[in-house]
Amino acid sequence: MTSRSLRTTARTSSEARAVARTQTLLPGKDGIGTVRRTTLPGGLRVVTETLPSVRSATFGIWAHVGSRDETPTLNGATHYLEHLLFKGTRERSALDISAAIDAVGGEMNAFTAKEYTCYYARVLDTDLPLAIDVVCDMLTGSLILAEDVDAERGVILEEIAMTEDDPGDVVHDLFARTMFGDTPLGRPVLGTVDTINALTRDQIARFYRKHYDPTHLVVAAAGNVDHATVVRLVRRAFEKAGALTRTDAVPLAPRDGRRAIRTAGRVEVAARRTEQAHVVLGMPGLARTDERRWALGVLNTALGGGMSSRLFQEVREKRGLAYSVYSYTSGFADCGLFGVYAGCRPSQVHDVLGICRDELDRVAAEGLTDDEIARAIGQLSGSTVLGLEDTGALMNRIGKSELCWGDQMSVDDMLARIAAVTPDDVRAVASELLGQRPSLAVIGPLKDKQADRLHTAVS
Incomplete structure (x- = not known):
């Protein structure tokens, strides 16, 4: 995602900073377990839980997109994109991303579900600034190069094959199809061999631009963290990518609605x-x-x-x-x-x-x-x-x-x-x-x- 694709309305930094709002959601006891939320310009939310007694911190970014947001031809695109965000940015290669976290003994991963995707890194508390910089860079600066799309296609096809070799896992996908039919909730998160082979770089890039706007994201950090520091580091990373320029943006509301499942005896x-x-x-x-x-x-x-x-x-x-x-x-x-x-x-x-x-x-x-x-x-x-x-x-x-x-x-x-x-x-x-x-x-x-x-x- 380029800075140009994230920038919609030019605003000054001082204007953007004026609309940040912070709330204490859960007070905790003596500062332990306190949960706070700050809503930044651009609609980005940052929530933290503070535990001063531990020496670790986990930083994650949650995206309001999952496999149920895919059309039949895009089945598997959310998970495909999850892989591609680790392949490199304007500032870091794929090796740079993994080496940065490995060098401090941390762990980094991601997962895709039916209704959301999460990217996270767990590190020592002193290395939290590094984790924030790396994960935010991945989410805002991914290049999604055609050669990476082609290379990762083989990896995902192998992941599908690996899953197919475990019938104890596959039966749950089969049950979802039994209950939901050929609908987004009934299709596999990984996609199928046919849909993965058919996905193009342009399709995935459009999916990225549509669903990784700051209004669709929630930043979360827990452990020995200081809320104000996390907010400052996240704001700096997203502003550098030109992602927090819309002062009128509103965070995307949780999913709602009511879907009736009428399958029986299938x-x-x-x-x-x-x-x-x-x-x-x-x-x-x-x-x-x-x-x-x-x-x-x-x-x-x-x-x-x-x-x-x-x-x-x-x-x-x-x-x-x-x-x-x-x-x-x-x-x-x-x-x-x-x-x-x-x-x-x-x-x-x-x-x-x-x-x-x-x-x-x-x-x-x-x-x-x-x-x-x-x-x-x-x-x-x-x-x-x-x-x-x-x-x-x-x-x-x-x-x-x-x-x-x-x-x-x-x-x-x-x-x-x-x-x-x-x-x-x-x-x-x-x-x-x-x-x-x-x-x-x-x-x-x-x-x-x-x-x-x-x-x-x-x-």
Whole structure:
């Protein structure tokens, strides 16, 4: 992205600085855990969480773009672009980018999801200015050269091939297609061999200019960081690229809307010569903004979230039919999924599906016991806190919260929401969601008669 493409209205530096706004979103205790937000000219948001007791810092930039923003011909462009931003800028080559972070013992990476993309670096606190400079340069100064597009095409095709070799991963893409069909949410984040081979440099460059405007970005930093210093360094990096010249720009609001998933009883089978059959049985879930998500989290934990869960006990411990069996939820801006995964011998697939379906029906009709709910609340509360023990997790939390919700929730508030879930709350969510007719995705070496029988699992 050139300075010219980022510059829309010429403004002086003093005019730009006059519109920066800073808020304390979560006060913390004695300055520890304080979360602040500054909105810079150009609509760029910077959020930080300060933890003076650690010696590391994680810096990330979240982009309001994911694979659901792609047209069919652009499927895979978001992830392709993620790769290309590491290939060089006006100031740094690809080697310079990686060597700068390696030289200080840091780590740098990125990930692409259905609704967002994140680039991040984790370093010692003293090396945070370097991390900010490198990551901001990548986001604002990428060259996207034709030769890099062609070279990286092979890398992405290898990544697709690597993923295809893991049916335990592919089955989740197959389940998404089963539930969403040929829509952006139903297509794979990586794209397909055909779409990746067809993408051109100009298509990717246009996608970059459209979705990496400062109004679409959230900068997040967590650890031993000073908010004012982070803001100053980020502002300097973006101003150098000519990206903060629009004083009237407004940050892009979180996604909203309501999408109804009406699929029921659909079965997708991919025949492969694998040692196991990989299955996902599931139905529509809840959007990530739905207040019932706390009850769903408790339900999911009790049903298939650990070794004491119903599915683990019934399928693995009592019958020994699978090594891996669990339930999960996926929440998007306007819809969601609830799924149960199991990997088992092909000859046992119908028994495993029968047990899973019986447990879903039983919980939908009868709910969970008080003991199961209490245990799930404790497990979910503990895992929530333990999952925020490093600066990378904290950066992910505040960055994603700003991008997807537009606000922040303290850990204490999260724990209070979980603790407030009642048996009636769980029973209501279970009845509504698990009472739906499920759909099914299966990958494995199933014979024709076995595949035909799979429809009984969703009838």
